[in-house]
Amino acid sequence: MPRMTAARAAVEILRREGVTHLFGLPGAAINPFYAAVRAQGELRHVLARHVEGASHMAEGYTRAAPDNIGVCVGTSGPAGTDMITGLYSASADSIPILCITGQAPVAKLHKEDFQAIDVPAIAGPVTKLAVTVLEAAQVPGTFQKAFQLMRSGRPGPVLLDLPLDVQLTEIDFDPDLYTPLPVATPRASVAQAEKVLEMLAAAERPLIVAGGGIVNADAADLLVEFAELHGVPVVPTLMGWGTIPDDHRLMAGMVGLQTSHRYGNETLLASDLVVGIGNRWANRHTGGLDVYRAGRKFVHIDVEPTQIGRVFAPDLGIVSDAKAALETLIHVTRQRVAEGPLPDRSEWTAACRERKRTLQRRTDFDDIPVKPQRVYQEMNTAFGPDVRYVSTIGLSQIQAAQMLHVYRPRHWINAGQAGPLGWTGPAALGVAVADPEATVVALSGDYDFQFLIEELAVGAQFNVPYIHVVVNNAYLGLIRQAQRGLDMDYCVQLSFDNINTPELGGYGVDHVKVAEGLGCKALRVTEPDGILPALEEAKKLLVEYEVPVVVEVILERVTNVAMGTEIDNVVEFDELTDVANPIPTASGLRD
Numbered sequence: 251m252p253r254m255t256a257a258r259a260a261v262e263i264l265r266r267e268g269v270t271h272l273f274g275l276p277g278a279a280i281n282p283f284y285a286a287v288r289a290q291g292e293l294r295h296v297l298a299r300h301v302e303g304a305s306h307m308a309e310g311y312t313r314a315a316p317d318n319i320g321v322c323v324g325t326s327g328p329a330g331t332d333m334i335t336g337l338y339s340a341s342a343d344s345i346p347i348l349c350i351t352g353q354a355p356v357a358k359l360h361k362e363d364f365q366a367i368d369v370p371a372i373a374g375p376v377t378k379l380a381v382t383v384l385e386a387a388q389v390p391g392t393f394q395k396a397f398q399l400m401r402s403g404r405p406g407p408v409l410l411d412l413p414l415d416v417q418l419t420e421i422d423f424d425p426d427l428y429t430p431l432p433v434a435t436p437r438a439s440v441a442q443a444e445k446v447l448e449m450l451a452a453a454e455r456p457l458i459v460a461g462g463g464i465v466n467a468d469a470a471d472l473l474v475e476f477a478e479l480h481g482v483p484v485v486p487t488l489m490g491w492g493t494i495p496d497d498h499r500l501m502a503g504m505v506g507l508q509t510s511h512r513y514g515n516e517t518l519l520a521s522d523l524v525v526g527i528g529n530r531w532a533n534r535h536t537g538g539l540d541v542y543r544a545g546r547k548f549v550h551i552d553v554e555p556t557q558i559g560r561v562f563a564p565d566l567g568i569v570s571d572a573k574a575a576l577e578t579l580i581h582v583t584r585q586r587v588a589e590g591p592l593p594d595r596s597e598w599t600a601a602c603r604e605r606k607r608t609l610q611r612r613t614d615f616d617d618i619p620v621k622p623q624r625v626y627q628e629m630n631t632a633f634g635p636d637v638r639y640v641s642t643i644g645l646s647q648i649q650a651a652q653m654l655h656v657y658r659p660r661h662w663i664n665a666g667q668a669g670p671l672g673w674t675g676p677a678a679l680g681v682a683v684a685d686p687e688a689t690v691v692a693l694s695g696d697y698d699f700q701f702l703i704e705e706l707a708v709g710a711q712f713n714v715p716y717i718h719v720v721v722n723n724a725y726l727g728l729i730r731q732a733q734r735g736l737d738m739d740y741c742v743q744l745s746f747d748n749i750n751t752p753e754l755g756g757y758g759v760d761h762v763k764v765a766e767g768l769g770c771k772a773l774r775v776t777e778p779d780g781i782l783p784a785l786e787e788a789k790k791l792l793v794e795y796e797v798p799v800v801v802e803v804i805l806e807r808v809t810n811v812a813m814g815t816e817i818d819n820v821v822e823f824d825e826l827t828d829v830a831n832p833i834p835t836a837s838g839l840r841d
């Protein structure tokens with residue numbers, strides 16, 4: 251049996267589990283692992299500037315393709331604690347990432363050694379497994395189990411903590427004999443599928459709510475096939491956006507208090523049956539349950555048994571992987587079609603399409619300073635259906651979800667539940683590493699952009715190009731809007747007179763200079779007619795220099811974005827009559 255260090259065994263396992271890239275920072279307690287990476291020579295490493303940034307890069311990498319698992323690496327102590335936000339974000343959105351940390355030698359774990367802390371105890375609530383491996387011979391089995399756990403059931407992150415002496419200890423291990431553990435996939439039964447079809451047949455105005463579980467299961471094509479067979483409109487959640495193309499005749503819009511469409515909310519309120527697949531009934535989607543549930547029945551299909559009934563008890567709950575469920579539902583549907591026609595949904599789908607045609611929001615503003623709606627209008631024009639958008643939280647993300655368009659799964663990559671500021675930039679780098687041929691476009695408000703802004707240098711150093719659109723109103727805009735109910739505007743202003751850039755007129759941080767100082771290209775736009783030319787120029791700079799390109803748009807200071815407390819009470823702050831140019835790419839629907 252070959253002998254090697256436990257660290258080398260871990261590296262060999264990573265390759266055999268399909269890992270190709272690492273994101274992280276070396277350090278004394280993890281250097282044996284890095285030595286093994288160097289000796290093995292196949293893994294590519296991206297050096298982050300902050301370990302939290304590395305964890306978000308790993309998230310972006312995972313989210314970009316069905317079989318990806320991003321790996322984040324750091325040393326002992328603060329590296330592990332810095333990863334916690336990334337672990338939380340991944341856990342909340344059911345994203346498998348592996349975080350590997352160094353640790354003090356086993357004999358010193360209880361002696362308050364330098365940077366020795368019980369990282370697994372801290373990470374436990376936001377991981378599927380967090381463990382310090384105390385015996386070198388357990389390293390292969392622990393890594394093997396970690397990959398199985400990350401992929402099984404509701405996917406999620408794992409943290410493995412490796413003491414220095416454990417990494418250096420030699421063990422018997424033959425990489426050629428290694429085999430990944432099988433992953434169990436719960437599958438809806440034929441009887442359960444037949445019951446769903448019975449409920450669909452009894453309903454007059456059914457809807458499908460498509461969640462992020464469909465993306466995780468790589469089942470978007472099956473979702474569209476099932477919806478088309480039955481003629482049932484689809485409402486994607488924020489995490490499921492792209493599972494059905496935005497211009498598809500059955501795409502009925504998003505529902506919710508913030509990241510929603512007017513037509514989506516109206517369609518949900520008009521429905522009498524909702525079939526949720528791979529979704530969580532998140533509160534930003536449902537609002538108050540009395541309004542959301544009134545007058546309709548619910549089916550909930552999810553891979554995680556404890557999700558069924560967590561928010562409310564459905565009329566029918568089914569534990570199943572989304573892909574397995576849709577396969578069974580389609581199989582039973584085709585049997586029904588062979589026996590006779592399915593119910594005619596043409597009147598219901600026509601009503602949904604009419605709402606989609608008429609209940610738009612205005613984007614064609616010519617105001618100076620720029621209104622943010624115009625930015626999203628020009629983004630729709632500049633970027634085609636292949637673009638991959640990345641965003642996290644704030645008025646920028648909310649309004650973008652109301653006005654941008656997504657046509658494919660994994661082309662809206664978003665920190666849906668945790669929404670940590672600073673996530674967007676490093677996550678976009680992870681996406682661009684995973685899909686170097688794609689046009690990756692990140693979207694941030696100015697404060698999200700300033701968090702972890704140093705990671706721009708990673709893109710410059712490793713030639714990882716993407717476009718970062720920064721909508722700058724020098725405000726914590728979402729918090730400012732939330733403070734309106736408390737009649738205050740407190741500690742949310744980012745504006746100041748920058749003595750080095752007086753031409754900013756009090757907007758504070760000079761993002762162009764910062765981006766250029768970090769090795770990137772940057773453009774600033776102050777007028778609406780300059781947005782599209784700047785985006786087109788950014789695409790050229792991306793190709794020419796192969797570094798991140800920042801496009802900053804100076805916005806009006808205050809814009810209140812449509813949102814509300816219930817899905818039947820979303821407050822619109824702009825005119826909704828005579829919308830001349832709602833969104834260029836929304837002008838037509840596919841038949």
